[in-house]
Amino acid sequence: MNEEHRDDDAPEAAPETPPAAYEALTAGMLAEKPTTEFEAARAEIEASGGEGNRMVTSLIQLHRALTEVTLPLDLPGADEQRAARQNMVEQLEDYVIPRMMTIDAPLLAVVGGSTGAGKSTLVNSLVGTKVTTPGLLRPTTRSPVLVHHPEDGRWFGQDRLLPELERVNHPTNDPGALQLVASDRLHPGLAILDAPDVDSVEEANRVLAAELLAAADLWIFVTSAARYADQVPWEFLQLAANRSTAVAVVLDRTPTEAVQTVAGHLARMLASRGLKDSPLFIVHEGEVSEQGLLPAEHVAEVRAWLDMLADDATARHQVVTQTLDGAVRALTLEVHPIADTADGQGEAAQRLRTDADMAYDEALRSIMAATADGTLLRGEVLARWQEFVGSGEILKALETKVGMLRDKILGSIKGKPQQAERVTAAVQGGLEMLILEQCEAAAERAEAAWQMSPAGR
Incomplete structure (x- = not known):
């Protein structure tokens, strides 16, 4: 025989004012495209009016919202709330909504x-x-x-x-x-x-x-x-x-x-x-x-x-109403932690995005600075530039218009001068290397920032 099990912890009361995510779960969803098996009956129920029918409509909205809620980040308590969300969906599907409708x-x-x-x-x-x-x-x-x-x-x-x-x-x-x-x-x-x-x-x-x-x-x-x-x-x-x-x-x-x-x-x-x-x-x-x-x-x-x-129809109805009302009250209590968790996930995701944006913004600033202050004109790029200037290719730009027209015609036939092509290739290679280095540095900074939070890890 197992030991007698007692649980003295009473459930916490629901907050008087629902959080923002709870408002999103329970309001303003009638205009969306139907996504559940209950939607076919929703329009008919809503059209017939009545407090009970409005309750069914609200429960269908809640079911749809819960099915669309995702808690993808591994924050503390996320596993528990994922399980709670799934249990609520199943309770709505298996009992509450079908029972309210019948x-x-x-x-x-x-x-x-x-x-x-x-x-x-x-x-x-x-x-x-x-x-x-x-x-x-x-x-x-x-x-x-x-x-x-x-x-x-x-x-x-x-x-x-x-x-x-x-x-x-x-x-x-x-x-x-x-x-x-x-x-x-x-x-x-x-x-x-x-x-x-x-x-x-x-x-x-x-x-x-x-x-x-x-x-x-x-x-x-x-x-x-x-x-x-x-x-x-x-x-x-x-x-x-x-x-x-x-x-x-x-x-x-x-x-x-x-x-x-x-x-x-x-x-x-x-x-x-x-x-x-x-x-x-x-x-x-x-x-x-x-x-x-x-x-x-x-x-x-x-x-x-x-x-x-x-x-006894009255006694039977009392039993059904007791269980149904209790199930709905439990749902209203259980939805608040899920909504709070969804809010927390959204905030955590935004922090991760901000950390990544800051890391790559810094990389972009470094790239722009390197292309503006001469940092790029080093090594291979500088050597090719000096060869280009030393060969006199740059002086061709000072020739007469007739000479310029001749160079354009010859260039279109023979291709760009060899020294200019080397400079272009060196500049392209240098810029590519600069971008890759800064992107790798940005990824490392983003990773370091993400490692600071459970969601990022």
Whole structure:
């Protein structure tokens, strides 16, 4: 058993006045060319008006802005904010925007928890028939299973929930597929999804579990007397608490003699992490049938509560609204550090550009000075110039107009005088060498300046 994990750090409050980059993320983007799959619906939503529709439009704008934000410089904290930005994009795509656009869709309850907690057996028992296969070997690599009433199948197509997952109607071990199971044993208005283990030894399973939980209206956290204090699931529960996600906890298949002690400790842990209002259900230990089901009376309390949510539109809407509002509030808090990081990256990039410009401006000034003060007329250039003057070629410029015309005609036929060509070649070579030397010096100065900052390095 892992040590109990506690996190006493409360999230920082968002600043009252958004920074400049946050304004850019959330305003003035409607006129731009559509760049996301949500843009097709934006115009229709905006035209219909209403506060909720304006919220959807703002969320679509935020999604587009976040997808366009790049944090290319390796400044302190950049990796963390890149991950946060990606998480926000996925949260908007997988849950917030689709849920806002389909607020009347069935409530999605995602069943998650630790390895071996009995999630699949619980799902089968709640549905009343075997719809998902419990894993005998760990890690269990299979696709998530979503059970819904036949009337609600239209809500879970490829364009709705987690569109990157292929829809299938048969058991599969493909983690990139979502198995849809229609069952009239569930009430309309409720869907149950059996997710992979949040603490799986396979990273793909953990990532998929996190994505599914982020797309849930309600998270049913399943644990056991042996696993209820494990660290990893509590990290997910803490995240759910921070986002005000609706959570129900099932203490699964617990021996009667341990119920009071374990349930009391678990309730105190929930309260200390901001989840004191989350329902806590006890599923007593019992014999599993040949069909893989627990006795009906052992899951009756959980089943009755879920049926109540499915049948009561007001209660169902309250759960969806709680989770959705919490997700949007979390986004508004999380976007500020990303905006600040983007501002910092822009400032750092400008400093790097300024350092490079200064280095090469100095090189240009040195080149101009060398061509003006005679520095260039040294070495090979000076030797060729002296040969040119000594040969009397320069005196030809003083001859009569007739002589000048004769030289031009001969020059056009025979080419430039040999000595003049040597001077020209020497001047060109000297100027080229001067420019190369100054450019190399400028590059060294720019590199030295860039080495002074993490972004430059």
